[in-house]
Amino acid sequence: MSVRVVAPGKVNLYLAVGPVDASGYHPLATVFQALDIADDVVVRPSNTLSLSMPGTDLPVDETNLSIRAARALAAHAGIEPLAEIEIIKRIPIAGGMAGGSADAAGTLLALDVLWGLQTPQDELLAIAATLGADVPFILVGGTALGARRGDLITPLRAVGHYTWVLITQQQGHSTPEAFRVFDENAVPGLPQPVVDPEFLEAVAVGDVGAVVRDARNDLAQICLARHSGARAAADACESLDVPYLVSGSGPTIAALCESGDPEALRAELAARLTGATCLIARGPARGAHLA
Ligand code: C5P
Numbered sequence: 001m002s003v004r005v006v007a008p009g010k011v012n013l014y015l016a017v018g019p020v021d022a023s024g025y026h027p028l029a030t031v032f033q034a035l036d037i038a039d040d041v042v043v044r045p046s047n048t049l050s051l052s053m054p055g056t057d058l059p060v061d062e063t064n065l066s067i068r069a070a071r072a073l074a075a076h077a078g079i080e081p082l083a084e085i086e087i088i089k090r091i092p093i094a095g096g097m098a099g100g101s102a103d104a105a106g107t108l109l110a111l112d113v114l115w116g117l118q119t120p121q122d123e124l125l126a127i128a129a130t131l132g133a134d135v136p137f138i139l140v141g142g143t144a145l146g147a148r149r150g151d152l153i154t155p156l157r158a159v160g161h162y163t164w165v166l167i168t169q170q171q172g173h174s175t176p177e178a179f180r181v182f183d184e185n186a187v188p189g190l191p192q193p194v195v196d197p198e199f200l201e202a203v204a205v206g207d208v209g210a211v212v213r214d215a216r217n218d219l220a221q222i223c224l225a226r227h228s229g230a231r232a233a234a235d236a237c238e239s240l241d242v243p244y245l246v247s248g249s250g251p252t253i254a255a256l257c258e259s260g261d262p263e264a265l266r267a268e269l270a271a272r273l274t275g276a277t278c279l280i281a282r283g284p285a286r287g288a289h290l291a
Contacts, residue, residue, distance in 0.1 A: 094172020141287020160206025
């Protein structure tokens with residue numbers, strides 16, 4: 001018997017950052033969109049707890065967010081964390097697309113089914129929030145507002161389909177490092193972050209081009225200044241007059257394909273950007289769900 005869950009990656013259509021708090025986290029006002037690039041989390045009964053991620057060299061020890069998710073769910077239910085977990089990775093690693101968070105969210109859902117727990121959604125979301133700020137959104141999916149640390153999720157009214165070319169880099173970018181540089185550059189009296197109501201209206205009515213042109217990401221300049229591959233990707237989008245955004249803390253750049261053949265845009269960007277991998281993705285997609 002096995003349980004398979006599809007756990008999507010995400011982009012942030014909007015990411016406003018506020019002043020760091022005493023816990024070291026930053027208040028966020030973000031709009032997430034789940035994508036159809038997803039990891040598969042497969043769990044099976046076992047006498048121990050184990051994790052494999054074939055084809056990657058990611059650590060599969062206690063530091064892995066998927067193992068931590070298994071332990072957190074078992075502790076919540078008062079049971080032993082016994083399962084074999086296998087993760088098939090497709091979401092770019094360390095790319096600002098919540099790959100690790102997707103694996104944690106997928107593990108929570110898969111083990112909830114394998115262990116027959118039927119944990120209420122609000123409890124699953126609360127466990128998810130203890131694992132990482134992006135984990136609750138991956139459970140919800142679609143298009144949603146993230147408040148507090150990005151972990152307090154409100155689904156948004158949204159229409160429109162987005163076709164992206166994701167420009168991913170071999171070398172990732174550290175999220176804590178991006179926030180540290182943000183703090184260094186932050187002006188005193190930085191206000192609490194909010195999402196511009198006009199932006200929310202563009203999301204609601206599906207004005208896809210306006211959403212991406214008006215996208216705000218307070219970590220984008222930090223990413224582009226520190227990651228030459230991301231800078232080159234952004235420059236290529238600008239020279240082609242293609243709207244783009246930096247996903248989360250980067251370095252993945254999401255270029256919007258407004259019309260025409262996405263494969264042609266993918267090939268054009270790939271030809272200009274040696275060293276980057278270009279993938280077509282569509283959003284919004286469902287949150288983590290049984291395959
Ligand atoms: O929550 P998660 O573990 O994914 O966050 C990774 C790091 O990003 C945190 O350790 C913190 O340094 C930074 N972060 C932050 N404020 C947030 C979310 C993340 O400072 N709202």
